[in-house]
Amino acid sequence: MIVDYLSVLGAEDGPGGLAWRALTSAQQAFIKSLPKAEVHAHMNGCIPLNCLQELAIDYLANNPTTLVDEVQRGLAVLEKGVVLTEIGDFFGLFPAIYALTSTPAAVKKATHAVLSSFLSTSPAQCEYIELRTTPRKTPHMTAYEYFTTVLDVLETFQGRAALILSIDRRMSIADVKAYVQMAKELKQAGRAIVGVDLCGDPLAGDMKQFAPILASVHDVGLKLTVHIAETPQNGEEDTLALLSAKPDRLGHATFLTPAAQAIVLDRQIPVEICLTSNVLCKTVDSLQDHHVSHLLTHKHPVVICTDDTLPFRNSLFEEYALLLAPPPLGLGLAEAEVERLAQVGMRTAFR
Numbered sequence: 001m002i003v004d005y006l007s008v009l010g011a012e013d014g015p016g017g018l019a020w021r022a023l024t025s026a027q028q029a030f031i032k033s034l035p036k037a038e039v040h041a042h043m044n045g046c047i048p049l050n051c052l053q054e055l056a057i058d059y060l061a062n063n064p065t066t067l068v069d070e071v072q073r074g075l076a077v078l079e080k081g082v083v084l085t086e087i088g089d090f091f092g093l094f095p096a097i098y099a100l101t102s103t104p105a106a107v108k109k110a111t112h113a114v115l116s117s118f119l120s121t122s123p124a125q126c127e128y129i130e131l132r133t134t135p136r137k138t139p140h141m142t143a144y145e146y147f148t149t150v151l152d153v154l155e156t157f158q159g160r161a162a163l164i165l166s167i168d169r170r171m172s173i174a175d176v177k178a179y180v181q182m183a184k185e186l187k188q189a190g191r192a193i194v195g196v197d198l199c200g201d202p203l204a205g206d207m208k209q210f211a212p213i214l215a216s217v218h219d220v221g222l223k224l225t226v227h228i229a230e231t232p233q234n235g236e237e238d239t240l241a242l243l244s245a246k247p248d249r250l251g252h253a254t255f256l257t258p259a260a261q262a263i264v265l266d267r268q269i270p271v272e273i274c275l276t277s278n279v280l281c282k283t284v285d286s287l288q289d290h291h292v293s294h295l296l297t298h299k300h301p302v303v304i305c306t307d308d309t310l311p312f313r314n315s316l317f318e319e320y321a322l323l324l325a326p327p328p329l330g331l332g333l334a335e336a337e338v339e340r341l342a343q344v345g346m347r348t349a350f351r
């Protein structure tokens with residue numbers, strides 16, 4: 001049975017909210033008690049809505065003309081709840097969010113709010129988070145200032161958080177080289193950066209050109225994770241090029257071809273699984289059809305993550321509820337299996 005989320009969703013509910021409420025209080029307590037790691041969370045995709053609304057008040061007061069319509073439209077969509085026809089619609093949400101995080105003060109506030117939403121709730125959503133973000137130049141700061149502002153705030157969480165630098169598939173090769181170099185220098189300077197990610201529009205960029213640059217992060221002890229085979233249009237060439245960079249984890253890995261899948265299973269490359277994200281972006285037909293089940297039958301390492309809590313309105317507790325709740329709201333896994341997956345998550349962290 002496929003759940004028709006649109007007909008059952010309340011303003012605050014995603015698939016995970018429904019799964020969470022289908023659990024007994026003992027099961028909810030069990031999920032809360034598990035030590036967990038969040039390793040696939042995009043900073044600008046995880047800003048709590050109330051923080052974004054506060055940033056919008058400042059922004060609209062200080063920018064009487066620039067992008068006001070776009071920001072108001074974007075905020076209205078996020079407030080109402082995002083409904084996506086396909087994954088391409090998702091990337092259209094970010095210009096409004098980016099307008100609101102374009103000064104160092106706004107970035108500081110947003111970073112603190114994101115990390116607090118994972119680490120400072122009671123109980124915390126996770127013990128440890130690897131947050132990722134894309135260096136971004138704005139009229140108010142350089143990409144280096146943006147990235148180190150996030151890093152400065154993150155380091156105040158003292159070992160409970162580390163940063164991954166995201167490379168966007170839409171970047172020029174010159175930018176990819178420059179940002180990979182930035183990541184290496186920050187790592188060598190002893191900052192709390194543990195890896196590099198590849199993300200963004202799944203169909204942009206020539207991955208054959210990106211792969212050797214991405215692979216070079218290993219030279220300084222950084223780890224590599226790549227969004228891979230996220231859509232059916234990602235061909236085998238694209239996927240194999242990314243695998244040639246020897247990634248240490250994979251994001252999504254939804255549409256691996258048999259040849260790619262053989263490599264992933266053979267090398268035991270852990271896969272970051274974002275159930276709500278995949279269901280709402282419609283890259284999987286339903287939770288029951290999600291590729292995580294296939295990976296689990298192969299006892300392949302997977303780590304359960306949130307991806308973008310702002311548009312998807314999910315939490316790490318709810319993602320775990322999707323594992324435990326009985327079908328069709330969840331996958332109906334046994335508690336021992338859910339606990340094992342939480343442990344895999346802690347082990348696959350890059351720290």
Ligand SMILES: CNc1ncnc2c1ncn2[C@@H]1O[C@H](COP(=O)(O)O)[C@@H](O)[C@H]1O
Nearest residue numbers: 042043044045094132133134166199200227
């Ligand atoms: C749904 N799955 C996804 N697939 C691919 N890229 C994604 C993504 N979710 C988020 N991003 C990437 O992360 C950026 C926002 O965070 P940062 O500005 O980096 O902090 C988006 O612009 C997109 O490039």
